Amino acid sequence: MAEVPPEQLDAQFRTQPHAFNQTPPKSKESQDGDSKAPLPKGVVLDKDGKPCRTCTSIASWRALTKQQSQTSPSSTATSSTSTTISTPATTSQSTPQPTEIPSDCPPDVEQLGRSTWTLLHTMAATYPEKASAQHQEDMQGFLKFFSKLYPCWVCADDFKTWMAHPSGRNQPKLGGRKEFGWWMCEAHNEVNRKLGKKEFDCRLWEERWRTGWKDGRCD
Ligand SMILES: Cc1cc2nc3c(=O)[nH]c(=O)nc-3n(C[C@H](O)[C@H](O)[C@H](O)COP(=O)(O)OP(=O)(O)OC[C@H]3O[C@@H](n4cnc5c(N)ncnc54)[C@H](O)[C@@H]3O)c2cc1C
Secondary structure: OOOOOHHHHHHHHOOOOOOEOOEOOOOOOOOOOOOOOOOOOOOOEOOOOOEOHHHOOHHHHHHHHHHHHHHOOOHHHHHHHHOOOOOOOOOOOOOOOOOOOOOOOOOOHHHHHHHHHHHHHHHHHOOOOOOOHHHHHHHHHHHHHHHHHOOOHHHHHHHHHHHOOOOOOOOOOOOOHHHHHHHHHHHHHHHHHHOOOOOOOHHHHHHHHHHOOOOOOOO
């Protein structure tokens, strides 16, 4: 697959509107300028107006690079120098499908999300049954910085906004493992709802993330 360097993409996409799950444009830079070909659906721009790889699915990213390679005069040269994808030994040797991402490539929004939820739920699963004041403070700090620094900035913004609901109802519940695990499950369900995914039954979060399923398949 032809890969177009971000600096080439930048010239065209600085002027494109931000597009991510119908989230309205947030970057001024991405809104002004003349109109060019519309971005493929699902491509998200970073705050500096460049396409944000960690905010975009691999399918949309590939649509973007394909579009760019078709419209850029220098695309042939670019393609010929950067089409090599090292295929992991465990996967098929054929050209990857749009929804597959080789394991040694930068993560898209989905792979990053799955890995991050694994970390977050596992942090809840290993959280003390009853957390000390210090532990609660540490976790509060972690979540505060996490919601600022998560590499998909639109995800981070939404997560931060959800946590800061004016009613206070979404504030992290940090007293102990059960309430923290449940809170994390609800946070994840909020994203699931936003993305149109099935909600997870939070009564099962411990089996999924701590003890393993009762049928023993994880043992
Ligand atoms: C903080 C955060 C915000 C995100 N925001 C966005 C966003 O705005 N837009 C976007 O496109 N993507 C976002 N993502 C990524 C998104 O949530 C998914 O990770 C991604 O779409 C891949 O989804 P998936 O279906 O493979 O499973 P995931 O949603 O990643 O879930 C992984 C596994 O967790 C388990 N699980 C599912 N729901 C729950 C739950 N409620 N509680 C406990 N376990 C559960 C299931 O076993 C599932 O297979 C975000 C991720 C994070 C960490």
